[in-house]
Amino acid sequence: MxxxxxxxxxxxxxxxxxxxxxxxxxxxxxxxxxxxxxxxxxxxxxxxxxxxxxxxxxxxxxxxxxxxxxxxxxxxxxxxxxxxxxxxxxxxxxxxxxLKRTSKVSLFIPVEVVGEAECPAIKKGGVLTMVRPEVELRVTAGDIPEQITIDLTGLEIGDTVTISSVELPAGAVATIDRDFVIANLTAPSGLVSAENEADDEDAPAADEVPAAGDEKE
Known part of the structure; x- marks a missing residue:
């Protein structure tokens, strides 16, 4: 399209x-x-x-x-x-x-997101971060796509969406020759803060750590 x-x-x-x-x-x-x-x-x-x-x-x-x-x-x-x-x-x-309609040209194509309602990470309060809201593709001038689509269905916190998981339009290829990240799903900031606080509570206080050379009784 x-x-x-x-x-x-x-x-x-x-x-x-x-x-x-x-x-x-x-x-x-x-x-x-x-x-x-x-x-x-x-x-x-x-x-x-x-x-x-x-x-x-x-x-x-x-x-x-x-x-x-x-x-x-x-x-x-x-x-x-x-x-x-x-x-x-x-x-x-x-x-x-x-450019002729058959000419090849490199353009930035916007990324559309679908499947948010079926995404476990989003349901748990996860955060979607768009690393690349646009992706540069080499396309035919007469058949430029409106967007490419990433599907979040079934994705959990910690998952990423890379270019290899995207179905590109016919004849289109990414200009970057590696499997780069388009988006990732991270834990909500509140959960991250709570986990950090829990780690701090589990860690021994400075005055509880035995100094080097101290003998155990």
């Missing part, structure tokens, strides 16, 4: 070179280029505020966008480079690559 791909609206930029790029910045835009996909490069402008917000949202370099430019067909793109001002660290130029 393909996920919703966010739109990124830009306008075609007339003229190329440093002069046209400086003019775009004066007008509140960030100049960019779209290349690849068997088509000619397309010079574009993106409103600075729009691009800046996208960058602040995170995952910009691993998000697939539906690029909309008036007079052009919509195309799926992924950012390949963001140039920044060396002093202000603000975006000054951006490069996008066109």
């Amino acid at each position: 393909a996920g919703e791909i966010p739109d990124l609206i830009a306008e075609a930029r007339t003229g190329t070179g440093k002069g046209a790029a400086r003019q775009a910045r004066r007008e509140g835009n960030v100049p960019g280029i779209v290349y690849g996909g068997g088509a000619d490069p397309l010079a574009i402008n993106i409103p600075f505020n729009v691009l800046f917000k996208r960058l602040k949202d995170g995952r910009f370099l691993s998000t697939l966008f539906n690029l909309k430019v008036e007079g052009q067909e919509d195309v799926r793109v992924i950012c390949r480079n963001v140039q920044r001002d060396v002093v202000k660290d603000l975006p000054t130029h951006v490069d996008f690559m066109r």
